[in-house]
Amino acid sequence: MLFSTSCFTTINGVFSEQSPMDISTKRMEKLTHLHFYFHDTLDGTNPTAIRIAGPSKSSFGTTMMADDPLTEGPEASSKLVGRAQSIYALASQHDIGLLVVMNFAFLKGMYNGSALSILGHNPILDRVREMPIVGGSGVFRYARGYALAKTVQFNQKTGNAVVEYNVSVLHF
Numbered sequence: 001m002l003f004s005t006s007c008f009t010t011i012n013g014v015f016s017e018q019s020p021m022d023i024s025t026k027r028m029e030k031l032t033h034l035h036f037y038f039h040d041t042l043d044g045t046n047p048t049a050i051r052i053a054g055p056s057k058s059s060f061g062t063t064m065m066a067d068d069p070l071t072e073g074p075e076a077s078s079k080l081v082g083r084a085q086s087i088y089a090l091a092s093q094h095d096i097g098l099l100v101v102m103n104f105a106f107l108k109g110m111y112n113g114s115a116l117s118i119l120g121h122n123p124i125l126d127r128v129r130e131m132p133i134v135g136g137s138g139v140f141r142y143a144r145g146y147a148l149a150k151t152v153q154f155n156q157k158t159g160n161a162v163v164e165y166n167v168s169v170l171h172f
Contacts, residue, residue, distance in 0.1 A: 034167040036070045038084050042159040063089040070104060074152055074162050082106040088122070098122040100131060114138025116169060118147055133169050145169035
């Protein structure tokens with residue numbers, strides 16, 4: 001049974017209620033461009049990414065947990081602007097492609113306390129990779145957009161990487 005009032009639509013009166021959205025003209029949608037560097041460190045005494053699961057006989061299925069610094073410049077000593085908190089896994093049997101679930105949690109300036117969420121495929125051997133922004137919090141509520149990732153430094157022996165991110169995001 002479906003019935004409607006002027007403010008709410010209810011399905012069987014239990015599961016959900018819907019109300020019309022009144023979007024104020026004062027809350028205009030904004031386009032924000034962000035540029036920062038991601039530092040993924042797998043070795044040393046203080047790694048920022050660790051293996052949490054995976055088979056012993058192949059790399060397929062290897063899963064990592066990370067809490068990587070985001071900086072203004074490519075140097076590790078550059079100003080910290082946030083953290084990339086993520087789970088990523090080698091999800092392709094045919095190439096080196098990652099399934100990425102990641103939050104960019106910002107720590108400085110007007111974005112302090114806000115975050116952007118990424119969920120997508122990262123073909124790490126491609127020169128530039130595009131991943132979708134699927135949401136956000138704080139100043140990035142209702143966020144949608146994309147992140148372009150480009151590896152600027154990679155150490156094959158250690159697996160450590162520095163990745164440049166250019167992010168374009170629409171939000172209110």
